[in-house]
Amino acid sequence: MGEKKQEKNFNFLNVNRMLKLDIKELITANVHLGHYTNEWCPFMKPFIYSKKKGIHIINLHKTISKLNRYCNLIKDIVASGKKILFIATKKQAKFIVEETSKKYNMPYITERWLGGLLTNFTTFHKSICKLNTLEREKKTGTYNSLSKKELLSLHRIKKKLEENVGSISAMNSLPEAIFIVDIVCENIALKEAKKLKIPVFGLIDTNSDPRKVDYPIPANDDSSKSIEIIFHYINESLSEGLKLRENV
Structure with a gap:
């Protein structure tokens, strides 16, 4: 599915704003540095x-263009009250993605992909x-009337659930879209999303195949500095989307 056709699905508030992107700032953060030339995906040629x-040196003008375009889509999704699932299990991105997701109450996966999370969501939803x-029961004081044995059992159950689905507790239905850092690393999640036709935003390096992503953002996905600066703008979009949502 092409970009333009896909974008029509996100016909929400459509309030566009150009981000104030500084190409020198992106260079300082090494956003432009790709992989060795013998590791590239030929389909990344338009972005090199x-x-x-x-x-390979990534064309930052293309990065800025895509980031501006897709940040507006992200903002519109959030403004509509929908959720975006953020996925990044590589160490350079985990903390950045977790921090952003928690701040804006978005579901996220940063430890390992839970096989079938999307394709078998009904089970995970339970x-x-x-x-x-x-x-809720803990906050309302329901636990107060339980015995020590019952409390211990509940704590064990709760701990196990937190380990398995704690980071996606804000996801009561399939996400409107997913955002992946490094589609090569997160190929299983990508396949599940594509199978269900869930739109995918992706931070893609020169070793990635951009055809697999609905909304590719060319950038160095191996540098924490690069990921951090990209997510600075993602944060702005999430924040604006929530503000628009509150004013509806």
Whole structure:
């Protein structure tokens, strides 16, 4: 499914704003540095500016263009009250993605992909509902009347649920879209999303196949500095989307 055709599905508030992106800032964060030329995916050619010392250099003008375009889509999704599932299990991205997701109450996966999370969501949803119920009961004081044995049992159940679905407890239905950092690393999640025709935003390096992503953002996905600066703008979009949602 092409970009333009796919974008029509996100016909929400459609309030567009150009981000104030500084190309020098992106260079300082190494956003432009791709993989070695012998590791590239030929379909990334439109996003590559040149080669330097055996490394492909990403065209940052394309990065800025895509980021501006897709951040507006992200903002519209959030403004509509929908959820975006963020996925990043590589160490350079985990903390950044977790911090952003928690801040804006978005579901996320940063430890390992739970096989069937999307394609067998009904099963996972039961666990999410159970965890949320336990959280509510704890806050309302329901636990106070339980014996020590019953409390211990509930704590064990709750701990197990938190380990399995704690990071996606805000996801009561399939997400409107998913955002992946490194589609090569997260190929199983990508396949599940594509099978269900869930739109995919992806941070893609020069070794990635952009055809597999609905909304590719070309950037260095191996550098924490690069990921951090990209997510600075993602944060802005999420924040604006929530503000728009509150004013509807």
